[in-house]
Amino acid sequence: MEWLIPVLIVVALVVIVGIYLWATYNSLVTLNVRVDEAWSDITVQLKRRADLLPNLINTVKGYAAHEKSVFENVTKARAETLSAQGPAEASAAENHMQQALKSIFAVAEAYPQLQASQNFLQLQAEIVDTEDKIQAARRFYNGGVRELNTKIKVFPNTLFVRGLGFSEREFFEVDEPAAIAEPPRVQF
Numbered sequence: 590m591e592w593l594i595p596v597l598i599v600v601a602l603v604v605i606v607g608i609y610l611w612a613t614y615n616s617l618v619t620l621n622v623r624v625d626e627a628w629s630d631i632t633v634q635l636k637r638r639a640d641l642l643p644n645l646i647n648t649v650k651g652y653a654a655h656e657k658s659v660f661e662n663v664t665k666a667r668a669e670t671l672s673a674q675g676p677a678e679a680s681a682a683e684n685h686m687q688q689a690l691k692s693i694f695a696v697a698e699a700y701p702q703l704q705a706s707q708n709f710l711q712l713q714a715e716i717v718d719t720e721d722k723i724q725a726a727r728r729f730y731n732g733g734v735r736e737l738n739t740k741i742k743v744f745p746n747t748l749f750v751r752g753l754g755f756s757e758r759e760f761f762e763v764d765e766p767a768a769i770a771e772p773p774r775v776q777f
Contacts, residue, residue: 613746617755620737624758627730628676631761634723635679638686638716639667645712649697659696663689676730676761683723683763690716727761734758 646660666689669682697709738757741750 624733627733630726634726635670638719639670642667648709659692676759680763731760
């Protein structure tokens with residue numbers, strides 16, 4: 590009978606550790622999937638914006654044919670956005686896109702006829718809406734990354750999590766936070 594109590598204690602500890610490992614693994618899988626989903630949301634919004642840009646460019650081109658470099662910069666930024674692999678490249682592409690959008694809207698300000706064009710106004714509203722959605726998706730992604738990275742780094746998880754195949758994810762950050770603080774807007 591004396592050996593029964595230590596055996597029950599060992600069994601109880603093994604069960605507790607097993608439940609802890611099971612719960613931790615499942616929560617890490619859930620967080621990992623949430624981060625993947627959030628990244629997918631970002632790429633969807635970046636693609637949506639990239640799809641809107643040719644329409645915006647064509648609308649503005651009709652009024653400002655001599656502003657060739659602006660259109661080339663927007664086209665180049667669009668290509669960077671579509672080819673970005675991962676948060677670091679997407680962040681760099683995002684900076685270039687913000688600068689390109691600001692320049693195209695600056696060109697648009699110089700043409701009063703364009704400012705009154707219904708197509709231009711609709712495209713501008715859709716791009717502003719998309720920019721807002723990108724910011725929201727970025728916040729959601731970064732929140733998920735923060736949760737996942739925290740769960741990976743806390744003790745005792747840090748002792749075994751990497752062995753289960755989980756690793757920290759990188760945040761979607763931009764080099765110039767002020768550049769994306771607000772979506773590009775044109776005041777008429």
